Amino acid sequence: MKVNIRDVAKEASVSMSTVSRVINKNYPVKEETKIRVEAAVKKLNFSPNTLARSLISQNTKTIGILVPGINNFFFPTVIKAIEYELRINGYSIYLCDTDDNAAEEIKYVKSLMGRQVDGIIIIDPKTENMKNGFYETVSKDIPLVSINGYNTNINCNFVLNDEASGAKQAMLYLLEMGHKNIIFVRGKESYSYDIKEKVYNDFMKENNLIAYKKIIDIGEGNSYDCVNGTMNIMSKELEKIQTPIAVFACNDLMALGVLNACKILKFDVPKDVSIIGFDNICISSIVEPKITTVDQNMYSLGENASKMLLNLIADSNQKVSRIALKTQLIIRNSCSNQNNY
The missing domain is CATH 1.10.260.40 (lambda repressor-like DNA-binding domains)
Incomplete structure (x- = not known):
């Protein structure tokens, strides 16, 4: 009983x-x-009875977390940091996978608010939901923190990586290694990819490399499926291209897809094709050759977002904050110095 x-x-x-x-x-x-x-x-x-107590205290000790795709190693690491920081402060989480869909984001946010969560952390939100004012409106009613995502003139709380700086580091490294023919590989509809593409375009223009500019969109970029998707598309693209070349991929899953395409075509990495990824997920350091990439401070992103949200809850959601974290190029074995050939 x-x-x-x-x-x-x-x-x-x-x-x-x-x-x-x-x-x-x-x-x-x-x-x-x-x-x-x-x-x-x-x-x-x-x-x-937790629910009964929450109705009295108006505090459910729960936090909603929205992620565009749980099957991308970048996001679980961020979530692990969020969950740990919240747990030691007495909070539980609701984890929502939006499948990188703007309508699903809105649906989940409304559902979480209906569950009386004390706050929401949204990872890499869809740009349209930032631009149309949805998150600005929500953040007035409930403490909300966005990790990365579109943030120009947006009155929300953000924890951001300096992705532009990371992309510049990657491009500069390839140029220093003697590469001119640099292909840019991205996915669809992502502010993160847009930032990197702008850096790529500006860099190629500033260094008089426009003749070599080539951008390839592989479509869905936030799940394991993008590895095979990138491999299939890049296998066809690389067949048309004379090596040596370099590829700058927007994340490490895409970079792995490029690496697999090179293996299918019997291209030597890094002698024929140099590859740089982005994120520094664990896969980048366990494949062969190990992938040169840009570290995104995944754990620190989650840790800082949790602390920011807890401060918002404690301060009755009275302030707007922004934290920018540095990125770092991690040099491994997937790039070669063309000046030596």
């Missing part, structure tokens, strides 16, 4: 209101009475 607050009160020989005060810690109770109630709770293995 399920134990209720009445049973605890009877066991401790106190009123139900006294039991409630001890459990919710909202009114002072004599120490000897508190000890007696806590002993009764332990003896009867009583578990308070």
